[in-house]
Amino acid sequence: MAKLSMRSSVFKTLVTVLFLGAVVVFVAARTEPQGPGSAIESTQSQTEAQSQNQPQQPEASSHESPYSGMGTVPTKEDMGNLAFAAGFKGKDLPEGSGTAKLGADIFAGRCSMCHGPNAEGVHWDPMAFSPLHGPRLGGGNGVPIFNRPPGRITTLAYSAPSPMVIFDAIAVEMPMFKAGTLKPDQVYSLTAFILFKNGIIKEDDVMNRETLPNVQMPNRNTFPASDDVYMDMSKRGCYQNYGVCLGD
């Protein structure tokens, strides 16, 4: 690819046009690693490549990789649900929507064996050696405090500073043993269900890429306003004193 890119742009365009129609055939036939200069450039967009779910040669860009002949363009499956795991701003959130009502059914089928029918958690029986157990997810009533009195229930929804924490965990890490297999609508619905079970949203509130990031979480104010504190460790006091980060 590095060699090709150095040739004239006319030649490049010619090659592109000639091979555009043959890309699918070429890719299907491609089983051996390509040596330097043997890769074919394509103007096909990444989205198209993903929809075919076929490995593609990386697109040429203004800067070439120093490691020629290496790798393929990721397919949709390659990126998995991590593609729509989103930060607090919700930038990468997928299309789709869900409500707690819809989420209740999905929860019963996919989650309740470990988290309990009412999201109260499941604990194992003695000598059962059972992998089916998980923490309480619903019924939270207070944010984490140093000395937690009896009756104060701190669920994930009550400690997470952003609803994205719940969405991302469900999208990428759940359900255990089949992690990352839920569809966007299911993830929105389950997130809504967890939020509803903690009294944070109503049962009919629709969660989507516009509404979800704006849900106000009980513990939101404890998180640093900017992620800059993580950009320079010396600012956090991690290297001073006893090597223990002493808070933000």
Next chain:
Amino acid sequence: MSSKESSRRVFLKHGATLAAMTAAGIKAASGQGFGEDPKLRTDYVPEDRVPKDHVWRDPWTGEMMRDEEGNLVVDWTGTPQWERYRKNAQEMGKKYGTLEVDSRLYGVRSRYVKTFRRGLDGGSAFGYSGTPTAPSSNKTYFFSLLSPMDSQLGVITPSGLHFADEHAEVPEIDPREHRLTIFGMVDRPITLTMDELMDMPSVSRIHTLECNTNGVTGGLRNLPWATAGHAFGEGSCSEWTGVLMSTLLDAVGVKKEAKWFYASAGDEYNQTWAIPVWKAMDDAMIAYGQNGEPLRPEQGFPIRLLCPGFQGTTNIKRIRRIKFTDDLTLFHRMYEEVRPSGKVTWFRLEMPPQSCILRPSGGQQLTRRGFHEIRGVAWSGAGKITRVEVTVDGGKTWKDAVIQGPVNSKAHTRFAYPWTWNGQDAIIASRCTDEKGSTQPSTAEAANSRDLDLATFKTRNLSRNNIAQPWRIGRDGKVINAIFSV
């Protein structure tokens, strides 16, 4: 068969072999017994006599494995031939022929060495951190497989004794099927096979990997019978081989605006962390080797993320996907810590300086007065260890120990201090300083730094507690945990 006949046949056969080799233009090996017909050797078993269920099988094809000469790869344990050899060897004397298993293909420890990983997540299987599942006889709850640091000799933890915190069942991943995908805010998203990853420029570095709950779970470090293996069992040090993340950044062309990358496993649980991009530009790596061989399954086979000095959970095992972004989120296990003031400290990354005397240490026994070498290891997530001090009087005075090189950054570093035990009660401890100038605190200093009174500090199991670890040596020579005494 008489010996004369036998040697005559040997001679004839030898001659025939020589003639054949000369005819083929091959120079015969000099001396007797080698380079001859293998059937003349006492150890050789022709292929038709090899018990086929003792031949190693190719993991993919199921075919019997052969070496480059075409010889079958055989574990002879339990075969009639192995037992006959053992019987013959045992006739030479009691100490011979004692190997019950044929350890020639992959070695085993001496039968007199029985160090083992303590913990709940181990045994016949690996369970779940926090909710152990596999059978165990442990009465005190702690969720990890702890490395027996109390018996560690050098700075490298043997791979089979490396600590392991697992959050789901450990899968056996086929490296030919596994991929590493890097996407998000990059110019050239890429999916790499394991072969391609191994074709990239590589490094091999010695680094400590430590859980931020080291010594915390189950209050192990506070228990009177705690050994160094209980106090620091969730820390191990290995030589890691792999591709630096900075190399991969070059390959994908990460965009300037990217501040974080989400690193995600490909297994039953897909553990994921958000990690600052500066760590990828610094020393994070995708490791495929540990201590000279491929990663073990419980260490993330075929590849894992290694963030030297960062807390254990960031070192994603079985890493499958990396997404670059400018938007931070929290994944499971990116915990917060609440202080009495109500202030919340969110996830931390680097581990503080720590050290521990391993000999003499908790559970051990001094058998005589006189010279003892106090020795142990020190490490810090911030860089190299620059100083280690030792006290033999319960913290009243501290003296410099000798640091034994080579000193690796963010890695176990050995120290030694010559000491003469006079047979009296003594409390010994070590404290280290790293290249950023951080020194381990005393109990009082640590409590103060966390806004806690001493009593509360002692009863709460606090993550990243890096107070000096003292050991008390009684008049009887018994060494016990003396936590909080320094």
